[in-house]
Amino acid sequence: MGPARYRVAAVTGAFYSHDGGHFVPSELTRGPWDPGAQHAGPPSALLGRAIERCEPRAGLRVGRITFEILGPVPLAPLTVEASVVRPGRSVEMLEAALAGPEGELMRARAWRVQVGDLELDSVDQPPPGPQGAEPRPFFPTGEEVRYHTAMEYRFVSGGFLEPGPATVWMRMRGPLVEGEQPTPLQRVLVAADSGNGVSAALDWRAYLFINTDLSVHLLRPPDGEWVCLDAVTHVNGLGLSDTALWDEHGRIGRAAQTLLVRRRA
Template sequence: MADAFYLPDPTDPNRFTSTELTRGPWSPDAQHAGPPSALLGHAIERCAPREHFQVGRVSVEILGPVPLAPLTVDARVTRPGRSVELIEATLSTERGPVMKANAWRFKLAEPELDLPERILPAGIQPGPEQAVPSMFPSGQPVGFHTGIEYRFITGSFAEPGPAVCWIRLKYPIVAGTTPSPLERTLAAADSGNGVSSVLDWSRYLFINTDLTVTLHRGPAGEWVCLDAVTYPQPHGIGLAESALFDEKGPLGRSTQTLLLADRG
């Protein structure tokens, strides 16, 4: 088994080979959206990097199933600025784009702003060492479910409804690199609809068409916690929303718009 989700092409820095660790739950031939979202984050952070800047929001549009195939990722600054700038990234196969992302990158305040302690984000979740390990019930021997570690504080894959779950990457997103805080967050946040699923996996599809992650800071350490809830509607549109934490406290929020359908 591969030791990373993607292998870089030695002849093209924008091209990557997808490994079996990217495989998702909906088809053995399609990727979970977490790894390619993180790969977009990987490219965004390397696009014209600027000292003392940090990505504050990433919005990913999933244009269709991402196959387990070679991928090309391109990123460019589309709106430069002294204090905030917009970066656009595209993930493509040989047939065309499969995912797009827009990211806002902010200049960090120097010195830091003098803000009252009472208005700062607060609160913690029980740590991953207090959580229950769980394996996603996939019919595939290798996939995203084997490339990450799930630990539940509340809820489980067998218990429909809201859940609090810690997630950790077992492998780097790109071989030969260390996952950045943004990569870890994007990879974990796309599991919100999975850990808080309310519908029967064997009967229904609940596939996200997008992922938006807003961060007021990056996670410290390897673990990202999702306090997740899914809101389904009988007309076939749903929403998954997650409050994001690390062991120090709140990080931000993520949302996913869901397509709901009968598997039959």
């Protein structure tokens, strides 16, 4: 029996269309590891969207959000639910779950933290901006429309076909959900899951390096459309991708991924 076939939204430039209580993925969500599964960036952003909309409060923003990837996310209609699981005046924890026809697929937990009025000057200088960076070829998947075609990449250093650390600017070519303007949080979450891909330590043609999770810590949301990933992947039995996150004004946070590493069959 072949893989299940589900209704997929037409390629409109958005990752998802909203159909009643479901989010219907377009071909732009399709990931590099399995033609029947989504890249984890768009569903992570969908969970982030739900958390943003769950009992929002002025003066608080997401300081950390962690995603547990419980299994491949199929190109199938999805539901997302979010709730506050630990309320508080200064900090609160929220949880969101993403489910498909076969059950729960991803879960997110986020700390929403009260924003203070203290800001220290950063000694970090952002990488050179996207204007002077350049596109690089993607892994040879043989697919014309996938997640990578929904994103614009500008590499300062490294590249998809060059194993090792990489610094790359990324921006969405279209919205997360059709008819909606992406929020700053959605922009960074769509991109942050690419740390292991842009900084692959092993030959993509010979190895799989699939993340089981994604944890994103944010000092502040990005300003503008571009998000920079300054990423490195380490391998010692399993893998760890460590990614500094920037916008054109400076550091915005950090992302980490735990990786299952194995030879391709």
